[in-house]
Amino acid sequence: MQAFRAGRGVRNFLAALFAAGSIVLGAGAALAETSWAVFDVDSGVFVGEDGGSRIQPPASLAKMMTLYITFEAIRDGRLRWEDRVTVSRNASIKIPTKLWVKPGDTISVREAVDGMIVVSANDAAAAIGEYLAGSEAQFGRLMTQRARQIGMKDTAFTNPSGLTDGLKQTTTARDMALLGLALQRDFPKEYRLFAQPSFVFRGKLRRGHNNLMYRYGGVDGIKTGYTDAAGYNLASSLNLNGHRLxxxxxxxxxxxxRDNQMATLLTRFSNGEGVKAPLVAMNVPVPTPRPAVEIAMHMPEMHMPEIEQGDGGFPVPSLTGWQIQIAALPSRGAAQELLDKVGSLVRTVHTGALAQIETTSRRGRTLYRARFEGFEDQAAATRACAMLKSNRHDCITIEVP
Structure with a gap:
């Protein structure tokens, strides 16, 4: 009985210690300083920063490296988009956000990639890490090794998702900017996936949280992140009239x-402001720059405090089934180019319009429909079409069942 009382006392002490630690951690996160860095791809220099070398947790920005290594494996033939990846129990029990895949079930590499990019799926990241390296810890070591090779001198990764791991998983704003550059430079085709506002998983539309990408013209990705310890993180790429930041x-x-600060920085430095002498010089090549579905998140009901990690925002809602279509083109690149071109026109009428590309088949040919969705009713869609037609673009309104 005495032993039982002693054990209970130890448990109570540890519980109190954990609670105190949680309070301190929460306070630390709330009081953590914000740091930032802006890299000019054309000139190959950092044009501005504030605490850019300060060590901070990466949160879901770590998935940028998980995706880099995944793209590398696909390029080298060690992995294919259609390969099936088994989700272990370890991967399946990751805290949200995630795809909610059961242990022993499989997902394709493409589903895992889309899940990591769009909804920051922790289970998908863990599954990919285990598949490529045998364990999350081993994959973390591989991530850190690759980080050093691309110039990220102050970053240490310990897992593929970015979930908080004490003080062991850390990075800086400068290092994350270099990782964004490496993704664009080394995988320009795959990089375009970061512009996806949503993707389809098992017949359901999963929406992302990168809200700045939808409201700031020229932003084409890349990744958002949040943990209690890290606060709200964001890496963004701006391509404005051929000038990339x-x-x-x-x-x-x-x-x-976070989003407002990024918008301010992108506006400031895209207007030519920067340092007179480079902070860092690098020889870097300038990189070349889905479907009608049921809309549902389909995740177990939960209270928001249970979500320790996510993208630091809420999914952009789809208000109705009204969309507009501008064209059906023979390539995804052409469709994306057209959407980029007319996006600012559409959003002068409806700021919440979301660009999407839907594939279809006609007479044995694959076509890519360039569309905008998110209109509250037919009248809003019609007004957007009228704006496009007044600027000599074709447009039709569509009600998606």
């Missing part, structure tokens, strides 16, 4: 504050 904000206090 990569910005990183770490430790934002809220998702909106």
């Amino acid at each position: 990569i910005g990183v904000v770490l430790g934002g206090k809220t998702a909106r504050a």
Whole structure:
């Protein structure tokens, strides 16, 4: 009985210690300073920073490296888009956000990649890490090794998802900007996947949280992140009239504050402001720059405090089934180019319009429909079409069942 009381006392002490630690951690996150860095791809220099070398947790920005290594494996023939990856129990029990795949079930590499990019799926990241390296820990070592090779001198990864791992998983705003550059430079085709606002998983539409990408013209990705310890993180790429910038904000206090700070930085440095002498010089080549579905998240009901990690925002809602279509083109690249071109026109009428590309087949040929969705009713869709037609673009309104 005495032993039982002693054991209970130890448990109570540890519980109190854990609670105190949690409070301290929460306070630390709330008081953590925000750091940022902006890299000019054309000139190959950092044009501005504030605490750009400060060590901070990466949160889901770590998945950028998981994706880099995944793209590398596909390029080298060690992995194929259609390969099936078994989700282990370890991967399946990761905290949200995730795809909610049961242990022993499989997902394709493409589903895992889309899941990591769009909804920051922790189970998909863990599954890919285990598949490629045997364990999350081993994959973390591989991530850190690759980070050093691309110039990320102050980053250490311990797992593929970016989930908090004490003080062992760390990075800087400058390092994350270099990772964004490496993704664009080494995998320009795959990089375009970061522009996806949503993807289809098992017949359901899963929506992303990269809200700045939808409201700031020229932003074409790349990744958002949040943990209690890290705060709100964001890496963004801006391609404005051929001028490309990569910005990183770490430790934002809220998702909106993080996004607004990034928008301010991109505007400031795209207008030519920068340092007179380069902060760092690099020889870097300038990189060349889905479907009608049922809309549902389909995840177990939960309270938001249970979501320790995610993208630091909420999915952009689809208000109705009204869309507009501009064209059906023979390549995805042509469809994306057209959407980029007319996006600012559409959003002058409806700021919440989301670009999407839907594939279809006609007479044995694959076509790519360039569309915008998110209109509250037919009248809103019609007004957007009228704006496009007044600027000599074709447009039709579509009600998706």
